Amino acid sequence: MATGDISNLQPEDSKPRESFPPKVNLFTMFRLGLFQMGLGMMSVLALGILNRVMIGELAIPATIAAGALAMHQFVAPVRVWFGQMSDAKPILGYHRTGYVWIGATLFAIASFLAVQVMWRLGNVVQAAGGWSWTTQTSGWTGLLALVFVFYGVALSMSSTPFAAMLVDVSDEDNRSKLVGIVWSMLMVGIVIGAILGSSLLKQVGTDAPLSALQASIDRLF
Incomplete structure (x- = not known):
């Protein structure tokens, strides 16, 4: 029985330490x-401020507003798929970073698009005199x-690989x-987002015209 190659075998944990991150x-x-x-x-801005504006200022029924905002949760199962994708298919040589950057860019774009669609829906409701x-x-x-489905997919694409x-x-x-x-900094972000949103709404004022509120929210997003 040939044993000449046995001496060349090394255990897996003999990998040089400098090869580890x-x-x-x-x-x-x-x-x-x-x-x-x-x-x-982003969660406070997208889900908190938009929810309040749609119901309070644009007179969109709460069920419609909440249903549209909740759509990003219905696509949450795609997180599993993106996790497997980041394991098997790197982007530009990186298994995680590419997914995080692309997903973050897409959900930032999606949030701004949601604001613009919200204004269009509000204009239609006001022109009709009610919902x-x-x-x-x-x-x-x-x-x-x-x-918001697109927002949820982009969020899943970035958060799970992260x-x-x-x-x-x-x-x-x-x-x-x-x-x-x-995850503690997630809570910090929620607090900062709440402060920013509250400050924005106070600066505009409750009696301000809708155009002023629209300009402020567009600038914020």
Whole structure:
């Protein structure tokens, strides 16, 4: 029995230490947390301010407004698919970063598009003197729901590979610390988004014309 090649076999854990990624320091943890902070701010702006404006200022029924906003949750299962995609198909040589950047860009664009569709729907409702199911209201409502579907897909494309990236760049010694800091910054983003939204609405005022509110919200988004 030939045994000449047995001496060349090495255990898997004999991989040189320098081939492993460097340990994540505290500054990098907070830098990675900026992504989650952005998600927190976006959630307040997209789901909080738009919900209030549609119901309060544009007289869109709460059921219609909430249903359109909730569409991004119905596509949440695609997170599993994007997680598998980031494992198997890297973008520009990176398994996670490309998905995070592309997804973030797309959901930022989708949020601004949602604002513009919301104004169009509000104009139709005001022109009709109140809400009623017409061809125009149905079309703009369907388009608004479709934009939030796109928003949810883009959010899934970025957030799941980002969570996988946290596992990739950390080890058992600092993974819990990294996850804790990153998800704490999500809460920071929610607080900042709430402050920004409240400040915006106070500056415009409750008696301001709708055009002033529209200009302020467009500028914010």
